[in-house]
Amino acid sequence: MAYGQIGTGKTYTVGQLGKDDISQRGMMVIAREDILKNTSSTFDTVEFSYLQLYLEHIQDLLVPENNNIPIVEDSKTGEVFLPGAEVVKVRDLNHFLQLLQIGKANRHAANTKMNTESSRSHAIRMINVRKLTHGKVGNEVSTMESDTQNDLQVDVVVPTLRKSMLLIVDLAGSERIDKSGSEGHMLEEVKFINLSLTSLGKCINALAENNPHIPTRDSKLTRLLRDHLEVLQGLHS
Numbered sequence: 440m441a442y443g444q445i446g447t448g449k450t451y452t453v454g455q456l457g458k459d460d461i462s463q464r465g466m467m468v469i470a471r472e473d474i475l476k477n478t479s480s481t482f483d484t485v486e487f488s489y490l491q492l493y494l495e496h497i498q499d500l501l502v503p504e505n506n507n508i509p510i511v512e513d514s515k516t517g518e519v520f521l522p523g524a525e526v527v528k529v530r531d532l533n534h535f536l537q538l539l540q541i542g543k544a545n546r547h548a549a550n551t552k553m554n555t556e557s558s559r560s561h562a563i564r565m566i567n568v569r570k571l572t573h574g575k576v577g578n579e580v581s582t583m584e585s586d587t588q589n590d591l592q593v594d595v596v597v598p599t600l601r602k603s604m605l606l607i608v609d610l611a612g613s614e615r616i617d618k619s620g621s622e623g624h625m626l627e628e629v630k631f632i633n634l635s636l637t638s639l640g641k642c643i644n645a646l647a648e649n650n651p652h653i654p655t656r657d658s659k660l661t662r663l664l665r666d667h668l669e670v671l672q673g674l675h676s
């Protein structure tokens with residue numbers, strides 16, 4: 440999660456495409472390159488979703504008509520779903536760069552006192568990887584009925600589907616209203632941004648204090664991140 444004051448370089452660090460200069464690539468592109476190196480285009484699947492949370496509404500940045508996407512939680516597993524969010528199968532790095540560009544163009548930005556192109560929404564990028572591995576090799580003893588002394592050692596290769604998700608969130612910048620001079624609609628935006636950042640802060644504090652209750656219900660941002668925050672809780676305790 441990229442968190443920080445307005446104009447401190449979050450979007451740049453996460454999202455730079457570095458099309459002409461590889462050394463300028465941001466975290467998203469570097470991560471995708473790394474995934475590309477470790478997956479097979481024949482056997483594995485890499486999918487991408489790109490959303491924004493703006494004024495407490497979730498919108499698809501790849502298909503902007505998909506607005507007001509609900510957050511659905513599986514009561515049994517606690518897994519969070521976003522029905523209606525576009526999931527695109529990524530072909531290669533160029534395709535991925537195109538998707539990032541489309542998302543960037545659709546994201547809410549505004550000219551503020553502190554950043555001429557300030558993001559006014561939280562951008563959520565999800566890369567889902569399904570990788571087929573044949574790594575689990577076990578030894579099984581096969582006993583021949585006629586001669587129990589001649590046991591055979593048979594290698595057992597179990598194909599396993601490994602599912603992983605990389606979630607990268609570029610949060611809208613936190614700002615002090617007195618410093619930013621926001622008014623009218625922009626003031627409304629700041630209130631929503633600060634509300635969700637405050638509720639995220641409470642969750643992070645609860646994690647840091649090893650509190651068994653993580654207050655994820657207070658904003659859409661924390662509801663959306665719920666299962667990820669709970670994974671952190673598991674690692675922490």
Ligand SMILES: Nc1ncnc2c1ncn2[C@@H]1O[C@H](COP(=O)(O)OP(=O)(O)OP(=O)(O)O)[C@@H](O)[C@H]1O
Binds near residue numbers: 444451452556611613
């Ligand atoms: N490492 C860097 N090198 C060169 N320019 C940078 C770097 N980091 C940020 N910038 C520039 O600084 C400005 C602000 O950066 P950016 O928009 O990434 O900030 P931000 O933290 O995402 O802001 P906000 O919270 O308002 O969305 C941009 O013009 C960006 O191009």
